[in-house]
Each structure stands twice: as structure tokens, then as C-alpha cells.
Amino acid sequence: MEWFNALVQGALLGGLYALFAAGLSLIFGVMRLVNIAHGDLIVLAAYLGLSVTLALGVHPLLALVVVVPAMAAAGYVLQRGILNQTLGQDLLPPLLVTFGLSVIIQNALLEVYSADPQKMNAGVLETASVSVGGLSLGVLPVLTFAVAVLVIAALQWTFYRTALGRAFRAVSDNQDIAQLMGLNRHHIFGLSMALALAVTAIAGILLGIRTSFDPSIGGGRLIFGFEAVIIGGLGNLWGTLAGGVILGVAQTIGAKIHPGWQLLSGHLVFLIILAVRPNGLFPRISG
């Protein structure tokens, strides 16, 4: 039963990892951009949430109303102002620029918020739990997982059922021909980054309610996001959710074996899957 409990808790944790990963997956899928600053953007969203809750005295979940549009707008401006200039045949410039961005965001956060760990106060939500079949499930992890499923379902729907998603897929397939259809790829890229950072905002707030955070933790969140994307297979959003769940389960099972093995076992499972299935479990696009 203890092991089953670890399994369920790990799966729920995977929802958070899937939220870290969904934005990465989206922008890589649309414009082959690997965003090294993604983890720091998650942390930035958490700090924005903190500022909003403190300034307005509202519940962290209510801060989403402000943080989601703010991050989306920042994403559009970031993409059109900087990142579009780095995109081309060469994969290196966007890597370098987003790496630089990562350093800038971390240091800016240090400057503004200091290195002290912070946490958002979500009241009873943090400790509330429900009992299901002998298992005690935290309301927050269940909520996080439900949000992850909803976000991925919404992204999936956007991608395959809307004109915007059609434009994303067309630009991803062939930028020149998509331009001939009247699509300005710079605008489409801006919209995809806006959507990715809107998801990032949700991930950041949920992270900030769940654990304490400081400006240096972005890198770790980026790795979890990457691992979830790769395990699930590039370009497959439901695969990304599965990847997050596998990573979360590996970590909690590892921690159950020995408390020091939590992160290590997650990475080991990732490496094993990478060795056995280099394209991930459910790949949709080839690198």
C-alpha cells in the first residue's frame, strides 16, 4: 500500500512536470526553438504571482488572472523583439540567446527579490486532503494534475481544431509556403510563445504554492520539463503528460527506496528510456 501510495503521489507530481514541459514542447514543435530560459520563466511567473498576491491581498490562484495575460504578453514581445531574429537554419543562436536570457532573468530576480526562499500562501489548500480508497490525496496535487490534463486537452484542441492551430502546424511544416497562405510567421511565432508562456504562468503559480522557490531553481525545472518532453516523444502533447507522470513516479519511487535517490532515479529512468527509445515513447515528429 505504501508503494501504491508512492506511485499515485508520483503520478500527481507528474502533472506539474507536464505543465513545465507543455510550453517547451509547444514552442519546439512550432518553431524548433529550444528555450533554455524556460525554467527561469517559470520561476519569474512564480515571483510575479507572489507580488500580485502581496500587492492585492488575493489568493495565489486568483493571481492567475493577472499573471497569465502578463506572461503571454511578455512572450509575444520577447519573441518578436528578440527571439525571431535568432531563428534560422542554425540551431545555435537561439540556444545562446535563451541561455543569456536565463542568466539575465536569474540575476534580475536576485536583485529584486533577493536570494531568500519565498513561498505563496494558499491557506487551507496547501494542507487539505481527501481520502480515496485508503489513500490520502492532497487536494493541491490533485488540482495540479487536473489542471495539467485540462491545459493539455486545451492545447491539443487548439492545435488540431482551430485556425490558430492550423497556422501553427502549417508554419511548422514549411515556413515559406505558410507565408504564401498569408501567414506572417513572425506573428505566428509570437502567438505560439505567448501561448507557451501563458501555460508557464500556470505552472509557475502552482509551483510557488506547492514548494518554496528562489531565483536559482529555474535550471532544475527546465531539466524536468526537458525530460518529460523527451520521454513522451517530441511533438506529442499527451505524450508529454505521460512523460511527466513517468518522471514523477520514478522520483517518488526512488525517494521511497532511499530519500537521497529522488532526483537520481528520475534521471536514470530518463536515460534508460533515451537509450532504449531515442525518439521517446510516443514520437510524432522526427528531430
Added chain:
Amino acid sequence: MPDMVLEIYGLDAHYGDFQALYGIDMNVARGEVLAIIGANGAGKTTLLRSIAGLMKNRDDQIRYNGTAIGAMRADQVARLGIALVPEGRQLFPSLSVEENLVIGGQIGRKGPWSLSEIYALFPILKERRHQQSTSLSGGQQQMVAIGRALMANPDLILFDEISLGLAPVIIKSIYEALPNIVGEGMTALIVEQDIARALSVSSRAYCLQEGRVSLEGASGGLSRAEISRAYFGVT
């Protein structure tokens, strides 16, 4: 002076250090079907890419309905009513047949072409509309590529080697559909390797050779000797 849809003056085009076009002058009258012939590497595709905005040129080198469009992006040119059927079809593999057609029409220009009109022209596409575009045969893919361009209801449509890689019987059926396509007052520019085919559907023709116009005239009035000289550059 007839009503000119497209006027090209002294158009140069470069790929890096390589110059592909040297001072092309060309004009296309409204409602005209113009053929562009020439050997491989003569610059035909480059010319179409320049008109469509996929290659940047000097602003005043290309005028469309009197507007200088040489420096515009392809999406801006498309909105003005120029559509390209690209060489090698280049459908979107992630999109179904119907989505490929719908995305062609999403700039929302008014005109005679709609999804039902395209399906009436190419009934096979209606049967296959939910399939991935890459699962179709070459000829059917070409129908999608033509339909996708028509969905934009362009005033000027550019066809780049629509017969390339297709079986003769398919080419014949696609060219038989052409009068229905350009009959609606649309102006067409046809790039084609098959000279006889190109001359039979067009009213005027230009021949390109190594990036320059080597011959121009009424399609019916060009002699074989003139064409082979303009085509190959031998005397």
C-alpha cells in the same frame, strides 16, 4: 496601353553571391495566360518566387496593379491577390487534404472559389478530404496544391511546373481543367518545361536563358527554330 496586372522592370535576383536573374523586363495584361519556358536553371522558379515575395527585391522592380511589391513579404503579397502553386506541390504534411485547402482560403478574399467549387472541379479530393495530404498520389497532391492556391481567390495565379513528376494522363487531365480555372477573369503565369503544352494553353510566352529574357512573343507566332535558339542558346 492594355490594363497591366503585373509589370517587372530590370529585376535582378541573387542567392548569396550567385546571381540568378539579370534585368528581367516583363508585363502581364489582365486576364492573360502567359507561359514562361526555359531550361533547368534558367531562373523560372526564381522569377515566380520573386513575384510571390519569397525573395526580397528592390521595391520598384515589381509592380502589381500599379503598387510596388518588390520588397514586400510573401504574406503581404498573398493578401493583395497573388497565389503561387509551388514546384513540387509542397503541401503541408501535418494538415489533412481539407485543411490544406481551407488554409489556402483563410486570407478571406472574396471570389468565385470555395471548398465546394474546388470539390466540384476535383471530385476525388472530396472523397479523400480527411486523409493526410501526403497519402495522396502525385496527381491528387497537385490538385490539392492548385485548389489551395485557388481558395485564396487570387487575381494572379502562378503555376510552377505543375506537370513535373506526373504521369502523362494525369498531366492531361490537369491541363484540361485549366480553362475552367483561368476562365473567371483570373490572370495566370505558367512555368513549364513541356514547351508544346505551355504554348498551347497560353496567349503569349517568354523564354528565359541563364537569367535573361531570350525571347518573347505571341505563343502561336513563335517558330521552332526561334524557340530552340532562345532555349539552348545555340545558333
